[in-house]
Amino acid sequence: MYGFVTPSYTYGQANASPEELYGTLFKDVQNSHIFPDSKTFVDSIPLEDPLLIIERYHREKDGPDFEIAAFVDKYFKLAGHIVSEFQTDTSISTSEHIKRLWSVLTRQPENQERGGSLIPLPFPYVVPGGRFREIYYWDSYFTMLGLRESGRVELIESMINNFAYLIDNFGFIPTANRTYYLSRSQPPFFSLMVRLFSEMEGKKILKRYLPQMQREYDYWMDAGPNPAEPFQPHRRLVHLPDGAVLNRYWDDKATPRPESYREDLEHAEVALHKFKAPADAVFRHIRAAAESGWDFSSRWFEDETDFTSIHTTDILPVDLNCLMYHLEQTLSEAYRLNDALPISKIYEEKAQQRAASIQKYFWDEGKNYYMDYDFKKQNFTKSVTLAGTFPLFFKLASKSNSHYVRGYIRLNFLKSGGLLTTTVRSGQQWDAPNGWAPLQWIAYKGLRNYNFHRTANELSAEWLGLIDKEFKHSGKMLEKYNVSDTNLVAGGGEYEIQEGFGWTNGIYLRMKNRKS
Template sequence: MKFSLNIDKVFRELLLQEDTDNDKKITKDDNGPKRFVLVDEKTKAETVIEGTYHLANLLQELAVLKEKKMEFAEIDLARIQEDPVDRISRKIREDYWDELTRTIDEKGLMQILQDEKTTNEIPTLYVSAKDEQGVKYFQDLEKELQNFKVGVLPLGYTEEYVATLNTKPGILALGLEQRLNNLEGVPFVVPGGRFNEMYGWDSYFIGVGLLIDNQLEKTMAIADNFKYQIVHYGKILNANRSYYLTRTQPPLYSSLLVDIVKNKVPDLEWLRGHLETVILEYNTVWMVQGERLTSTGLNRYKSGGVGMPFEVEPGHFDDVLAPYATKYNLPIREFEKQYLNRTIVDAGLDEYFVHDRSLRESGHDTTNRLIDICANLNSVDINSFLYKYEKDISYLIKNYFEDSFQVEGTTYASQDWENKATFRKNKINELCWNEAAGMYFDYDFVNKKQFPFEAATTFFPLWAGLCDENQAKKLVEIALPQFIQAGGITGSTKESVAGIPEDVPQRQWDYPFGWAPHQMLLWEGLINYGYLDKAQEMIYRWLWLITKNAVEYNGTIPEKFNLETSSHKVFAEYGNVGTEFDYISKEGFGWVNASYQYGLQILNDNFKTELNVLTLPDDLFKV
């Protein structure tokens, strides 16, 4: 049934009556009557819209029509009454992925350059000198548009050179491709909110969601931009900004390729080029002894660069800098300035920031697990990811290249990579597995002992498939209950942060916060080892949390959640991206969108029914 409405009139009346806190949303926190009468302009027929969820849907539908400059239009009541699960999934599939898609080319450049993190008076785009086509394209565009600057990164640039860019930071170019008669940017999908660039591990999880929603070309484009970054910047970047040139992120490139080929086998030359690049990244980024490869034979996160990371907000490190300011008898802002300019060089503080930059390379920025120790750890997460790399490379060589693959003069068989994987698995189990705790812990190779911080990364070996059945059983029966809250698993156990002083900032990747990648990797791990009922439970918990917050808060799909309160209201460092919008969430948040689509693909129909009425997880499952 459709109602013909005066869009502006109804929009104003609805907000005046229901948006009592004036935040341009209709949420459970508003104190309106939660009952609004719609009158058809033509027939004068009436219908009543009741409840936070349905009123918010009405507001969203009206907002869309207002953006289209429509004065009178029909509203489809079926959209207002749409079941929450169907509505959230539909909007992700039909709207959010497109809203999050970007290109760096004439059409998309200004959207990329003119975001809230751009600090230069004239936005700057950096292009690798190796990309001769890109340099010419963007220099020609610079002359034509005259509203941005092009900087060319020299071949063989050093960390010292990268540091000079901090006074003139900018975006890094990504791939271009020939389309008909024009060069166009290879598309990528951003996380959302203030994140307006391509992020490393976010992009893998986004790719999982895109494949489910039949957007294979966009997923392949993510792989193409991974390849571009490795070829032109030497690594898959934390994100394509100049101050991330020394920092990578968790390696999931091979997983993306395997997901793509299992969805649809692409052109083998395309796959060959990507497999060559995966192996190049493995060898040159991860397996350089003394850098990210350690004496144990296992790996660590180890970012390059010196001093404070550039991207943090003012005051973020005040608790760290304060003792050093006292040591040098300077006000904290003056000490910070001199330290950044390297007028003051302090070895102890430099070492702290080696760990801090490496922590950010891990994607877990920040967690007490990695603060002031990250570069000393053979962490469970990086070694699980690299074990998966080795298994994936073996799989691709065996199944698509007749068991022989050559890269830079070296010929590999699938067994070569199986051997690497077996070595890594044995080392992880030797150094990181704790039989008594039933968990994997990071290994401190400097002090030659486990670092017993209970983190959700303990489940990554389930995802990678490197556990034996006994280890899997202990992880599920002993470890998992310590992480479970109503809405999923927390980033760490409560006990792991119990001894942290109250004046220390609350770290967003620790208890009580929950993140989509942790959930998704856990689900796949449970399925790998046959714990199908437990996988259903954990999927339901997380999707319930997303659905509950979207229903109660005008469609909000945020970056992360507080699992102690089952809420998107997070008051830890950095706040919560994806919660700031007017009237209608246009994009959600990348990996949370993906987790919703991925979870729905696996969830049993009877649980989807319960999800639509928001049945409490603890009414369905025992913690």
């Protein structure tokens, strides 16, 4: 389909993750603290054949004058931050600045880097910015919203084709096009990307990408070889007592993340001491939270203030299941357009059943809000989050439920700079006081779907005003913002705040043009 082949190499698999490729050298570098960000080394490019570098490392590492930092500097080229050298002009409007940024954030098709972790893609794509030098899955949908406002339809098509390429080659869309992400995905927004493109190019687009949407659905819905008991999980699927199925986040590996290797080892050590938690279980929960995109949030913790109480794979997330509902709906329509009416009917019924399950398992009548569901405890989790607005975005909420959700937005989430992510101050970046562009859009569009225009316009004014204020102050578009105190920058997380920034740019332009 694409006329593009990833080359193979004599030293081993082209798609080997850095910890698999470099072994002891990888572990020693990541544990040495020579880089403040563990992603630095896994994104580096070897300057010689990796086998030769490994051989020299083992020959030299026990020498009296050996320094690992000097060795890495000699044999590896480190990737720089994107946008760091771009000169901003704060005299222009934020919208004009974003339009200039698109070319800075755009990457052209590349060849395989010898021994590097980047998976080459056949078409141009937009990256988020900062330390994120690759195409990220769920980020890209929100970036595309802004590309559409900028008239960059060809770039939207290129990015969708890249995701189709990844599905064709790997069976799913990884978090990003890096070898160390090949065991997990991200929130499944591919069907929304296809819908967005079809709004510009017609319904034929749904038919064009039907094979890839079907394959992604099969990835998320892998039920395993054996019949399952109620509340029995298999990978990303959980069976329910009424015969329905819902999805959770998962990762096919239970080891430290290569891009956060040292941090994950430290968390596992604390969890073992505190809770006697097996390291592999902790790693799996951490990786599953990374697949959610909310890395990290008290949403995934038993104790909202304690990272090591993370239990992501026990949780059925409301937002993920709303996205799967959309995928089922889109598959139904695509098969209908293909005159495959029996299959279309099957997916229509799957979507209807999931809609009923979303109401049954995620609507907490005690709180009158959509909550995540802990299927191990068979009860709602404690964390009240903006994920509860996804049923409004997908028009799954009843009118009465939508009024309650709007009330939560006004009373618990809406601040002077937009919407909080959660109501908890845990020190994690996907918690208060931070706000994130994708969740602003989901809530905003959800409010408008139910004609809560006054609240939606308030949200839009606060969020856009904060972005304009920060741009005039620093000349930057940021990954996340402090929406509670707009004079302070956002904090938390495993790395410094990043600038660029793909989804912030996209949502700004879309909301600016759609706010009335």
